[in-house]
Amino acid sequence: MNSREIKTQISEAADSLNLRKWDYGASFSNDYSVQVDKGEAKQLKVSQKQILTIRVWNQSNLVGITTTSDISESGIKKALKQANIASDFGNKNESTEFSPLAKDPIKVKEVKKRSPVGIKKLLTLLREAEVNLIESHESIKSVPYNGLSESFFERVYANSDGAFRCYSKSQAALYLYARAEEKNSKPRSSGSVKLGYGVDDIDIESCIREASNKTISHLNYSPIKTNKYLICFSPESFLTIINAFSSMFNARSILDGVSLSNKNSIGEKLTTEALNIYDDGLHEKNISSSPFDGEGTPTKRLCLINRGRIENFIHSESTARIFNTIPTGHAGLGSKVSVSPDWVVVEKSEENFDLKTSLDHSTYEGEFVYIEELNAIHAGVRASQGSFSLPFDGWLYKNRKKISIESATVAGDIKYLLKNIVNIESSQEVTTSGVSPHIWVDELSITGDA
Amino acid sequence: MLSSQIKSNEIVFGSCNKDLLEEIIFYAIGLGADFIEIFIENTDNSSVLAEEDFITSVSPSIGRGAGIRIFKEKKDGFVSTNDLTKHGLMRSVSQAIEMLEITETQKREVFNGLNKHKDYSLSKKKWINEVPSIHEISEKLLFSTKSLKKNNKIITRKGSYSRNLQEVIIASSDGTYATDIRLHQTVGLNVIASDAQYRSSGSRRFGSSGMPNEFRLWDHEKAADEVFESSMNMLYADYVDAGQMPVVLANKFGGVIFHEACGHLLETTQIERGTTPFENKLNEKIAHESVTAIDEGISEGSFGSLSVDDEGMEPEKSVLIKDGILKKFISDRAGELRTGHKRTGSGRRQNYSFAAASRMRNTYIAQGDYSKEDLISSISDGLYCKSMGGGSVGATGQFNFAVEEGYLIKNGKLTSPVKGATLIGEAKEVMPKISMCGNDLELAPGFCGSISGSVNVTVGQPHIKVDSITVGGR
Numbered sequence: 001m002n003s004r005e006i007k008t009q010i011s012e013a014a015d016s017l018n019l020r021k022w023d024y025g026a027s028f029s030n031d032y033s034v035q036v037d038k039g040e041a042k043q044l045k046v047s048q049k050q051i052l053t054i055r056v057w058n059q060s061n062l063v064g065i066t067t068t069s070d071i072s073e074s075g076i077k078k079a080l081k082q083a084n085i086a087s088d089f090g091n092k093n094e095s096t097e098f099s100p101l102a103k104d105p106i107k108v109k110e111v112k113k114r115s116p117v118g119i120k121k122l123l124t125l126l127r128e129a130e131v132n133l134i135e136s137h138e139s140i141k142s143v144p145y146n147g148l149s150e151s152f153f154e155r156v157y158a159n160s161d162g163a164f165r166c167y168s169k170s171q172a173a174l175y176l177y178a179r180a181e182e183k184n185s186k187p188r189s190s191g192s193v194k195l196g197y198g199v200d201d202i203d204i205e206s207c208i209r210e211a212s213n214k215t216i217s218h219l220n221y222s223p224i225k226t227n228k229y230l231i232c233f234s235p236e237s238f239l240t241i242i243n244a245f246s247s248m249f250n251a252r253s254i255l256d257g258v259s260l261s262n263k264n265s266i267g268e269k270l271t272t273e274a275l276n277i278y279d280d281g282l283h284e285k286n287i288s289s290s291p292f293d294g295e296g297t298p299t300k301r302l303c304l305i306n307r308g309r310i311e312n313f314i315h316s317e318s319t320a321r322i323f324n325t326i327p328t329g330h331a332g333l334g335s336k337v338s339v340s341p342d343w344v345v346v347e348k349s350e351e352n353f354d355l356k357t358s359l360d361h362s363t364y365e366g367e368f369v370y371i372e373e374l375n376a377i378h379a380g381v382r383a384s385q386g387s388f389s390l391p392f393d394g395w396l397y398k399n400r401k402k403i404s405i406e407s408a409t410v411a412g413d414i415k416y417l418l419k420n421i422v423n424i425e426s427s428q429e430v431t432t433s434g435v436s437p438h439i440w441v442d443e444l445s446i447t448g449d450a
Numbered sequence: 451m452l453s454s455q456i457k458s459n460e461i462v463f464g465s466c467n468k469d470l471l472e473e474i475i476f477y478a479i480g481l482g483a484d485f486i487e488i489f490i491e492n493t494d495n496s497s498v499l500a501e502e503d504f505i506t507s508v509s510p511s512i513g514r515g516a517g518i519r520i521f522k523e524k525k526d527g528f529v530s531t532n533d534l535t536k537h538g539l540m541r542s543v544s545q546a547i548e549m550l551e552i553t554e555t556q557k558r559e560v561f562n563g564l565n566k567h568k569d570y571s572l573s574k575k576k577w578i579n580e581v582p583s584i585h586e587i588s589e590k591l592l593f594s595t596k597s598l599k600k601n602n603k604i605i606t607r608k609g610s611y612s613r614n615l616q617e618v619i620i621a622s623s624d625g626t627y628a629t630d631i632r633l634h635q636t637v638g639l640n641v642i643a644s645d646a647q648y649r650s651s652g653s654r655r656f657g658s659s660g661m662p663n664e665f666r667l668w669d670h671e672k673a674a675d676e677v678f679e680s681s682m683n684m685l686y687a688d689y690v691d692a693g694q695m696p697v698v699l700a701n702k703f704g705g706v707i708f709h710e711a712c713g714h715l716l717e718t719t720q721i722e723r724g725t726t727p728f729e730n731k732l733n734e735k736i737a738h739e740s741v742t743a744i745d746e747g748i749s750e751g752s753f754g755s756l757s758v759d760d761e762g763m764e765p766e767k768s769v770l771i772k773d774g775i776l777k778k779f780i781s782d783r784a785g786e787l788r789t790g791h792k793r794t795g796s797g798r799r800q801n802y803s804f805a806a807a808s809r810m811r812n813t814y815i816a817q818g819d820y821s822k823e824d825l826i827s828s829i830s831d832g833l834y835c836k837s838m839g840g841g842s843v844g845a846t847g848q849f850n851f852a853v854e855e856g857y858l859i860k861n862g863k864l865t866s867p868v869k870g871a872t873l874i875g876e877a878k879e880v881m882p883k884i885s886m887c888g889n890d891l892e893l894a895p896g897f898c899g900s901i902s903g904s905v906n907v908t909v910g911q912p913h914i915k916v917d918s919i920t921v922g923g924r
Contacts, residue, residue, distance in 0.1 A: 037722065044527040044549040046542075047803055049515075069513035069532045082510050089498075089508040089584055119527075119549040144723035179725065189844070226692045256501065257606035257642060336499060336507035379840035379852045380872060384642050385649045389872040389922050391850045407848050409872050409922035411692075447692035447874070447922035 001071060003156045003166050010054065013077045014160070019084060021057035023098060023159035025294055025333040026050070026071070033149035034122045036130050038142065044119050052076070053333050055096075056083045062090025065335040086335070094255075096337065099317040099327050102163040102296035107282055109289060114150075114170040114198030122148045122199065126174075129204055133178055136212035139219055143211075145177035145191065150199050157296040157333075165292050172199040176211040180219055188221065188404070190214035190373075190393060193432055195287040214372070217395070221404035224396055224448030230368040230422075231410065231444045232361045235346075235429040235436035237371045237392065242277065242344055243433060244381045244388065245414040249279075249304045249312070251319035252339040258384040260415065261310065263323065268310050271418035274352035277305040279314060281329065281342030285430045289343065294333030299342060302328050307349050314339055346436035348424040359423040359440045367398045369446060371410060386414045408448040417441050461516070461534040463492045463617050464575075470536055471621040472564055478520055478543045479561040479623055482552040485521040486543070487622040487783070489760060490514075490534065491802045497612040498584060500591035508584055515802035520546040524788050530803040564627035570757040571617065574631040578615060580662035581633065587611050590670060591637075597674035598641050603685065604678070606642040611635070611665065616801075618760070626762035634659050634753065634906050636895060639673055643681040650869070652681030653854070657753040657895030659906065664751070680837060680855050683867050690856060690868035690923035696832035697873065697916050698825045698859065702894040703838050705814050705909035708743060709898070710841045711849040711877040716745075716770050716778075717796075717808040718785025719901055727847055727878045728776055736776045737881035740818055743771040745780055747795055747811035753895030754811035754908040756795070761806050765795035770813075774882075782808040800903025807902035814910030818887030822913045825886050827862035833871060833921055834859050843877070850874050850922070872922035880919060888913035 001009065006026060014022050031047040053067045054076075064087025068079040126148040134140050154168040177191030192210035196202040233241070247253035248261045248270075261268070281289050281299040292298055295317050303311040315323065316331035316339050332338040348355075361370060371394040380390040389411035395402040423440035461467050471488060478486040492514045499507035516539060517530045527546035531538055582590075591609040598607040616632045636657035643650045654677050658664040699707055720726035728736055737743075747756045747765025756765050761783050768778050781789070782797035785808045797806035826834060839852030853871035857864045893910035 041525045041550075042722075043805060044525070044546075045805070046527075046529045046545050046549065048529075048531045048533070049803065050532050065509055067509070067511035067513075069515060071532075075512075079512065082512065086508045086510055086584070089505050089588060091504065091506045093504050094506070120551070142724050144725045334507070335509045375844065376840075376842040376850050379842055379850060382651070384651060387870055389852065389870055391844075391848070391872075391874060391922075407874055407876070407920070409850065409874060411689075411870060411872070411922055411924050445692065445924040447872075447920065449694070449920055 003154065006071060007158045007164060009073060009076050010080070011160070013080050014056070017080055017084060019056045019080060021160050022055060023157070024052060024054045026052045026156040027153060029151055029153035031149060031151045032116060032119055032122060033147055034119060034126050035147050036123070036126050039127055039131065041123055044123065046119070052079065054079050054083050055333070056080060056087055058084065058087040058090070061095060062087050062092065063096045063335070064088070064090055091336065094318055096318050098159050098161055098163065099295040099297040101298060101327055102159060104298050106165060106291040106298045108167055108291045109282065111169065111197050116150060116152065117199045122150065125199065125204060129174070129176060129208055133176055133208045133211055136208065137180065137216050139180040139182050140178050140212065140215060141181050142179050143176055144179050145175065147175045148199070149173050155290065157292060157294070159296065163296050165296050167291055170197055171287055172196045172202055174202050174204060174207050176207055178211050178215040180215045182219055185219070188215060188218040190218055195432055197287060218393065218404040221406045223450035224405045224408050224446060225450040226447045228443045229446050231441045232368055232370045233439045233441065234370065234372050235438060236431045237374045238346065238436050238439045239344055239431055239434045240374045240377060241388070241414070241417070242346065243341065244377050245383055246341045247383045249310065249314055250339050251313040251315045251323055254313065255319060255322065260386050265310050269308050270305060270310060270415065271308045272354060272421050273308040274349050274355050274424050275305060275308055275421060276303065276347045276349045278303050278345040279341045279343065280345045283343050283345060283435065285435065286343040293329045293331045295327065295331040295337065297327040297329040297331060299329040307351050314341060344434035346434070347428065348426060348437060352424065355423045357423060360425060361438050365400055369405070370395045370397055388412060388414065406449060408446055411445045411447065417444065459536045461490055461619065467619060468564055468567065468627065471627065474539050474543060475561055475621065475623050477540060478547065479559050481547045482558060483520045483522060483547060484559050485623050487519045487761060488516060489802055490516045490619040492617040494578065494615045495613060496584065497610065498587045498591060500588070500595045500609040502607055503592060503596060505588045505592065516542065517802040517805065518542045518546055519805050520550060521787065522550045522552050525550055526784060526805065528805040559623065561623045562625065564621055565625035568628040570628060570630040577631060577633050577662045581613055582665050587665065590665070594639055594670035594674055597671050598639060598678055600678050603643045603645050604641050604681070605644045608640045609637070611637045620760065620762040622762060628758050628762045630758050632659065632756070633662060635665050637665060637668060639677045641677055641681050643685050645685060648685050650681045650684035650687070652677040655895060657906065658751050659753055659755050661751045684855055684869055687867035687869040689870040690833065690921060692921060692923040694918050694920055696829045697919055697921070698829065698832070698834045699911070699914050699916065700836045701888065701890050701912050702892045703896070703909060704835065704914070705894065705911035706838050706841055706896065707851055707873065708815050708911060709810060709813050709907070709909045710843045710851065711875070712743070712881055713745065713810045713813045714843050714900070715847060715877055716780055717810070718779050718781040718789045718791050719807050721779065721789045722785065731776045734776055735774045736878065737771050737774040738884045739774040740887050741771055741774050741881065741884050742769065742816040743814070744768065744816060745770055745810050745813040749812050752812045752893055752908045753906045756811065759795045759797045760799050761797035763793055763795040763797065765811060768794045780808045780810060782806055798902060798905045800905060804902040807900070809900060809902060809905050810898060810907050812893060812908035812910070814891065814893060815887060815912065815914060817889050817891035817912040820886050820888050822888050822890060825888060825913050825915045826859055826864060828886065828915065829859045830861055832859040834864055835873070847876050847878065849877065870923050874920040874922050880916060883917040883919070884914050885917050886915040
């Protein structure tokens with residue numbers, strides 16, 4: 001069944017069940033992936049998947065939902081019946097409607113269509129990448145975690161009010177995580193991830209180079225003394241921490257009482273006036289971009305922090321109605337609709353006079369800790385309390401000499417961190433989760449073994 | 451006539467699919483596969499969320515699919531599909547064969563047909579009618595969130611329930627032919643407490659496998675009391691000072707430290723990757739002599755228990771560490787093939803779209819002779835970790851765990867609550883430092899995410915003392 005046929009099928013099945021109001025989201029994907037182990041194919045994987053989520057509104061305008069992977073005629077009918085039963089338990093205190101923007105025009109990025117290169121080519125490329133990475137340095141003994149994949153998928157949103165949106169896209173990913181060992185030292189690991197619309201768009205050489213350089217740079221390591229340090233967050237690590245606390249900008253989290261913000265936080269000063277943060281799902285570098293969200297609302301660029309102050313929250317249809325605004329294109333499709341950011345862009349604003357611009361990670365000669373990557377976010381972040389305690393990979397810099405830090409955590413409070421930003425470097429870097437410059441924060445606690 | 455034709459051309463749950471499965475296996479072996487395994491599932495899941503005094507989400511989901519894995523020597527190709535017709539399954543076999551570049555001229559294995567059907571689902575078919583209805587679940591969840599409303603410092607209250615009912619068919623070219631029905635139910639309570647600038651949270655999760663009536667028996671009042679008490683104890687807690695110190699880890703979910711720090715490193719997938727420091731340590735001392743550790747899938751009702759694993763093998767009780775000596779690894783089919791460690795009935799996967807891998811089931815440290823008070827009184831300056839949050843283990847064996855509820859130990863006694871603690875270390879350095887095990891072993895349910903997706907597990911231990919560990923704080 002194609003996307004249009006599914007809509008017809010749902011429409012007819014809904015009519016037969018006397019369901020007048022419904023919407024659905026569907027996705028269809030074909031994924032191909034390979035892993036290798038010392039030159040040999042380890043696991044080769046192909047996956048064909050289809051998922052349909054249907055919402056129905058009963059006569060009391062309560063919503064019920066069901067998800068199914070059975071998109072046959074009988075499967076669709078069964079899912080509609082089940083959603084109808086679930087609607088008896090719909091949330092009476094917070095109604096859900098179609099997004100008022102579900103028929104607005106959407107911006108679809110023009111991307112050249114890619115075709116699957118096939119498992120054989122994926123395997124050849126990954127084998128070569130593994131060999132090249134191991135040969136890049138004598139201490140690199142293996143690449144225990146690796147993968148090359150390509151995915152082709154189609155997403156659909158439609159509703160009984162005539163909205164119909166559909167787009168298809170492709171994405172490829174290369175992941176190389178190397179392990180280096182030297183005599184009388186602990187093994188050290190690091191890696192790199194690269195994304196592209198297709199396998200041929202992935203810069204494999206730079207992925208190998210990055211994985212190799214990062215891994216080797218951690219060979220000379222030492223424990224760090226527990227203390228407060230001047231910290232430079234890499235673009236990737238700063239985006240990780242912002243995403244981990246994105247509930248500050250999330251209207252759903254605010255309504256649920258699990259955000260540090262509240263309904264009146266618009267305009268609240270969180271950080272230096274030199275900082276702007278946007279959510280920009282359609283950013284040209286966002287390989288994973290989607291032109292519409294789970295409710296069919298068009299994706300758009302939204303300012304979250306403007307000159308240090310909260311400017312907007314991200315919304316679904318229902319949270320937008322409660323906040324008396326419009327949906328922002330960040331909704332999922334569920335019984336209780338979730339809200340989440342797409343692609344965070346961190347920028348230095350024009351109000352940047354109070355920054356210590358001498359702090360530059362490539363030239364600064366004083367002592368500082370460079371946090372390359374934060375780990376174990378699920379375990380170490382208390383978003384509702386604002387606190388974090390996270391292990392990280394990074395280096396201690398002193399007089400331009402750097403030494404990798406062995407097993408340490410950085411701990412603090414997100415509001416304290418934002419208030420203590422002392423510099424925002426000028427040049428931004430694109431990562432897999434957004435765009436950011438290097439960000440300097442003073443006086444954060446680090447726990448080490450020294 | 452029409453009905454039997456349809457049956458022979460697609461998988462039908464609850465029916466005998468032997469002919470079709472054999473045809474597919476013959477097809478794969480005929481094309482040159484060394485081994486083929488077919489895993490087919492049909493799921494019927496539901497989840498319910500109560501917030502404050504209302505049901506805010508009811509989410510049923512249904513699904514079906516197949517995962518076909520073909521081995522050629524030590525390589526394997528895995529294809530998953532939602533298409534359970536003969537055509538769809540044959541196409542998946544062809545894709546896997548093509549991926550592995552198998553040609554028909556290569557040496558052929560012999561397939562002698564499927565063995566006698568092992569039907570583990572016989573007594574379980576009625577479960578779907580015995581599990582609580584959405585109405586019943588909603589009612590009890592609302593009672594539980596109401597029970598959390600004990601004072602005005604509690605600002606959010608949540609109760610969540612989920613039920614996963616999975617019907618599986620497993621067939622492979624070694625003759626394995628098994629069917630089973632698995633039922634997992636889990637219920638959790640969460641609160642956030644707030645007073646001026648102070649905030650804390652409390653949570654507990656309970657879970658069972660194969661016991662349709664279990665949710666009805668769940669003592670929601672007792673659970674609510676525990677969660678409330680935890681959040682109140684932590685509300686005004688100071689941040690813990692970082693440093694090296696002895697710690698006592700509580701029983702039940704305290705076992706997550708062994709699961710993350712050591713258990714994962716005893717899975718054969720880690721040997722395959724060369725990422726475990728214990729690879730060549732069989733029959734060597736890797737832990738303090740007070741430590742005996744077990745992984746099993748047989749405790750009745752425990753969240754990680756199974757009648758049969760996802761590769762058709764009945765789970766065994768594996769003593770991983772005996773008195774500090776490494777005795778066994780947790781192994782699946784690929785693990786046995788690639789590392790030589792015998793399968794332990796631990797081949798597990800989240801669903802049909804993942805190939806099975808060696809995964810833990812119910813994993814715990816056996817109990818010792820000491821009381822909890824003995825452990826605490828042996829420490830002059832340390833930390834008591836009453837409730838653990840999540841954790842993770844890195845590629846080189848370093849781990850970290852968040853402490854959800856912690857108390858300082860001063861002169862052998864529990865004193866003030868502290869927050870923000872993280873335990874950091876490496877398995878091979880910490881295991882020899884577990885010097886005392888209590889006499890109060892208890893298990894707790896959880897979800898473990900790894901190479902083959904998220905699976906239900908149980909962690910557990912008695913109270914244990916670690917002589918020294920790095921505590922991250924402020």
